[in-house]
Amino acid sequence: MSIDSDFHEHLKCGCTTTCRAWAVTRKDGVQLGFTDHDGDLEFDGIKFRADTGMTARAVESSTGMAVDNSEAVGALNSAAISERDIEFGLYDDAEVRAWWLNWADTRQRQLIFSGTIGEIERSEGTFRAELRGLAERLNQPRGRVYQKGCLAKLGAPECGVDLEHLGYNAEGVISSISGETSFSVSIDGTFENSLV
Template identity: 35%
Template sequence: MTMPEGLTNHLGQAVTSVCHCWRLTRADGAVSGHTDHDRSLVVDGTTFEPESGLSASEARASLGLSVDTVDVEGPLSSERIRDVDIAAGLYDNAKVETFLVNWMEPQHFALLRTATIGKITRSGQRFVAELESATHALDQPYGRYIGRACDAELGDQRCGVALAQPQFSGSGTVTAHTAPDMLTVSGLAGFEPGWFTHGTLSWTSGARAGCSERITDHRRDGSGVMLVLAPSSGAPMVVGDAFSIRAGCDKAFATCKAKFANALNFRGFPHLPGNDAGYSYVTEGGVFDGKPVVP
């Protein structure tokens, strides 16, 4: 990192007027600025707000490929950082740029580090965000695992299923909310029970509009069609909220063939023998005709 000449000269003085600024860029492109100074600053074209009251722990920069971290703490009172947005995952993997700024002359600043938000913990009306250095991207699994289940996401480029087709998508409205993650809905009466299990639900109206949920169960009982969502936090769901929905897949080869007619694009290894077959031995009455283990 190279300090600009103006900031370097200022840091060489007996008395300095520096502060930290943090620019957050969320995955959806929203940008916000926060500073530990007591007034707003405009730095590098971004306005950094003081009311967020962010403060940072001691930072370190290590040699090698170890992941360096620094914690940023602040209240949930800012209009820019809300508890419901954190719960909805809008700040997951957001980019955070940390600046050292001369608040007397904001044009003199230096970019100290660029990191991404990792773990976020909340306590009362405060949050602590762990900022991970760029080397954390090296600590990720790359390549594929060899297994019987498909490792593609339904509808992505590797899968190839067009989920926009009427038989794989639908829309509806919440008619009852009987449990935290259990909904009774309308609009899905024409689909077989289980058709949307493991699928996704995207809210098109209400407090959660724009958010998506994973469906763990789709069934029908005496009260109508019911959807069970994966546990989540955020704004409450209410009667009248509208949604769109996409079919689900359990990643099995049989489902890929029967439900989606997409066996040629199956991204797993369904005929792979398991450990039981690998360590077995020939026995009388066994079938050894060379046919696939999974039809």
Template identity: 40%
Template sequence: MKNVSAALAVHLGGEVTTLATCWRLERNDGWVRGFTDHDRSLVIDGVTYVAATGFLPSAIKSGSDLSVDNLDVDGFLDDEALKAEDLTAGLFDGARIDIFLVNWADLSQGRVLLRRGWLGEVKRADNRFSAEIRGIANRLQQVAGKLYSRLCRTDLGSAECKVVLGPLTDELAISAVSSGDTFTVPTARPTGFYTFGVCTFLTGANAGAATEVLQHNGQSIQLFTPMPRPIAIGDQVRLVVGCDKTPETCHARFGNILNFRGEPHIPGNDKVFSYPIKS
């Protein structure tokens, strides 16, 4: 049951309504923005809900069987509000979104909350985007607990791993750029040291963005995906040692085999094919 003020309930029951849909988007870094399908911007609780972006929601569907709610939001990418580079950099991953109705002719009547959730998969084409809104029921489909794995299932440097990353982390300036995903840094670390590690841009156009390292060869660093904005000589990056999660690397590189969180000796499906076939 939704909470609706008495005045707004009367308005909703009338023959003619002046309703507008609003979206409040809050990223994990504290960035907050509001959007509305009304033809003019609205100021609600100190947040300006701009009308220029043009959000379009799909039908809002809710069920009592704990199935995942079905809702997508389409919109235009706007340089002032939503930037394609920010979407690509993952700044909107897991952002919280509230969707509600208001009477634009009398905002004092309050609001009707339609849906509250988090941004899921975001697709982009040309100057448009489509974002999936995931409700709390989506968490019931997530894997809970731990699964057996031949590789280590924990993150390097976590409380379970216990490897101290400070001495294995370097902050360096980019000395040359080959492409959107490959650059050179003046490092003396051996080849492969940063492979599968994390690269975080501290300055430049990509400041704040982080991605994984695909390959470290000498002083050359290749990322898994190109950065959303151009990489420039002089950009400062933080490079953290990588781990391929095998027991060999855990022992040889980190001396941490006692904290290895995997089961490499448990037979897998391929064990069946290791036995000789008798005719």
């Protein structure tokens, strides 16, 4: 991860003025900013509030496809994150971005985390939110899995095939099996069109 050159120069000097800030964008579009600095900050049109009592654990970074997760901890504050909003699921899967920055010059900053909020635990007026990295989505099953074998009985609701409206049907008896996927059927009479 490359670091902004001005921020890098600031970090190389003997006296640094750094802090962390993170923005949460809920599914309803509401955007909130937080910082562990002792004063409010503002950049990218977001006000990062210092009076929320919210802190974030250091982000664990790794190479490859490993999942980078962290967590945020804070007090339930009706002016920031309320217990009611958490109960209503407004923070479920909300987008989170976190920066390491120079609070004396917020143009000098580095994005250190981007992901979503996972599980949220509440107890005695505080909350603990799991922060899931972008690679977390790669661990989630997507779509349907198709395979050679099928556990559903033909025509059953979980099968998805409506035998009443196949078009042609007839009753028969399996007369021979050749291999694992082929068989022959003996049918008495002729096919009748059953489409209505």
